[in-house]
Amino acid sequence: MDDVTPTNSQINSEVVRVDLGSRGYDIVIGQGELSRLGDRLKSITASDRVAVVTDETIHALHGGAIAEALSDFRTHMIIRPAGEDQKSMAGLDAVLDSLFRAGFDRSDTILAFGGGVIGDLTGFAASVFKRGATFVQVPTTLLAQVDSSVGGKTAINNAYGKNLVGAFYQPRLVLIDTNLLATLPxxxxxxxxxxxxxxxxxxxxxxxxxxxxxxxxxxxxxxxxxxxxxxxxxxxxxxxxxxxxxxxxxxxxxxxxxxxxxxxxxxxxxxxxxxxxxxxxxxxxxxxxxxxxxxxxxxxxxxxxxxxxxxxxxxxxxxxxxxxxxxxxxxxxxxxxxxxxxxxxxxxxxxxxxxxxxxxxxxxxxxxxxxxxxxxx
Missing domain, CATH: 1.20.1090.10 (Dehydroquinate synthase-like - alpha domain)
Known part of the structure; x- marks a missing residue:
């Protein structure tokens, strides 16, 4: 990821680096970071297309904010029902089908905007979509911000247990806006x-x-x-x-x-x-x-x-x-x-x-x- 020069509005942000050589990436942490998502994306991709995978609850709360943050991009929204049962073969197929129908390619960005369920599902979809597309995490729950959005574990569940079908697939960026937690139960x-x-x-x-x-x-x-x-x-x-x-x-x-x-x-x-x-x-x-x-x-x-x-x-x-x-x-x-x-x-x-x-x-x-x-x- 290219360096992003902080502006005065970014002074309160913290950056944690995941050091994986050429596949390393930044975790950006701060209040109001969602508003700077567009600039961050421009530093890691030349594509102007973004598929945002989210759920109905997050979209109702923050759909307007994510749309504004990505106003410079051609954005395709994939809105799934909320709940753990989305981490399934059926949920995976629905996300992939939407990406294919919208004509995405692997140089475009697939962005997870939600909690751990959305992050895991989206990351796994990105890992298998045309053998790997650009993947970005914008976690909206505290659990996802401190754990599941970081480290590249992506997976879905099956009848035998949790996260048993998946892949290690690192994001290009994790952007954590602590303001998003204000609506969290x-x-x-x-x-x-x-x-x-x-x-x-x-x-x-x-x-x-x-x-x-x-x-x-x-x-x-x-x-x-x-x-x-x-x-x-x-x-x-x-x-x-x-x-x-x-x-x-x-x-x-x-x-x-x-x-x-x-x-x-x-x-x-x-x-x-x-x-x-x-x-x-x-x-x-x-x-x-x-x-x-x-x-x-x-x-x-x-x-x-x-x-x-x-x-x-x-x-x-x-x-x-x-x-x-x-x-x-x-x-x-x-x-x-x-x-x-x-x-x-x-x-x-x-x-x-x-x-x-x-x-x-x-x-x-x-x-x-x-x-x-x-x-x-």
């Missing part, structure tokens, strides 16, 4: 916060300390400085890992702290909105620390501190997942489908302490099943 903000605190629990204990000392509450209240700082730290943490391990062959698996439990909970709950991804991740991290303590890897008071932090901020913990924990055998079956698993073994991200997470590639199924049975009763 509190439940969605909390879902995003789960992915923020995750970075502290993986390997940035000082970040967790800051969140625990009060910044976490400020983030949840959308205080501008705390919000921008937390998003910036989160994106930098993920960018560092992605630069080391783009395709999850090693350390990138750490970013899945709590996710093996979370994906099993989500599949059990179904994808109808009963359980948001971030809610499942919050409870999944509590479970990962609780299970680590059960195995003697992590001090019990440390696991309790993680649980207390989440609970204090009214974030979901394992105890809140009771309706989805009644069938240990089914949960274990779901966990066996996880993408990180190798050689028939279940891979879990466990912890020895706050900021001391590690990859366990041969988690004991017997211990795991015993734990799932205990919490089910």
């Amino acid at each position: 509190v439940r969605q903000i909390k879902a995003g916060y789960a992915e923020i605190v995750k970075y502290g629990l993986i390997d940035r204990p000082e970040f967790f300390e800051a969140l625990d000392d009060g910044i976490g509450a400020d983030v949840l209240s959308l205080e501008p400085n705390a919000l921008r700082e937390a998003i910036s730290v989160s994106c930098a943490a993920k960018a560092d890992v992605v630069a080391q391990d783009e395709r999850e062959g090693g350390v990138r698996a750490l970013l899945n702290l709590g996710h093996t439990f979370a994906h099993a909970l989500e599949l059990t709950a179904g994808y109808g909105g009963a359980l948001l991804h971030g809610e499942a991740v919050s409870a999944g991290m509590d479970m990962a620390f609780e299970f680590s303590a059960r195995l003697g890897l992590c001090p019990v008071p440390t696991a309790k501190r993680v649980q207390d932090h989440l609970s204090h901020l009214s974030m979901p913990i394992r105890a809140d997942m009771a309706p989805f924990l009644t069938d240990p055998d089914t949960l274990l079956s779901h966990m066996r489908q996880d993408k990180k698993n190798e050689g028939g073994n279940i891979t879990l991200i466990l912890a020895r302490g706050i900021g001391q997470s590690f990859i366990e590639k041969s988690a004991s199924e017997a211990e795991l099943k015993a734990y799932l049975k205990d919490i089910a009763t």
Whole structure:
């Protein structure tokens, strides 16, 4: 991506670089960044055509703003229903069909304007459209801003689990406008916060300390400085890992702290909105620390501190997942489908302490099943 010289109106923006050599890109973070989207796009593409993939909810809230931001471009809107069920073969086919009908080619830009569902679906569509088109992320939820929009993981779901059909496909730009979060329901903000605190629990204990000392509450209240700082730290943490391990062959698996439990909970709950991804991740991290303590890897008071932090901020913990924990055998079956698993073994991200997470590639199924049975009763 070419350098963009900041203007006076961009002083409050922060830029985090994802260093992947010639495929590297910037994550631009700030208030009002959407209004500068057009100029940013001109720095990365010569095409004047943009396909914007969004959902009905985001279009109703911000359709006018995105149209104004792209007023110098020929814009094709692809508006999908909201909801996780769009991450499907049917949803993918609908996006691709619209692109072909509109006559797009791979030099044109395909832009995701929405949360994680839209980002994952659009990114996967871009990866397979004529073997790869220019892809840009403009995430509108906190979870997407700090996690799913960064790093190039794109996917759809199928009957066997979440994100099992996909590709690694990096965007050319991620533009984060924190003003877009003002219309987000509190439940969605909390879902995003789960992915923020995750970075502290993986390997940035000082970040967790800051969140625990009060910044976490400020983030949840959308205080501008705390919000921008937390998003910036989160994106930098993920960018560092992605630069080391783009395709999850090693350390990138750490970013899945709590996710093996979370994906099993989500599949059990179904994808109808009963359980948001971030809610499942919050409870999944509590479970990962609780299970680590059960195995003697992590001090019990440390696991309790993680649980207390989440609970204090009214974030979901394992105890809140009771309706989805009644069938240990089914949960274990779901966990066996996880993408990180190798050689028939279940891979879990466990912890020895706050900021001391590690990859366990041969988690004991017997211990795991015993734990799932205990919490089910």
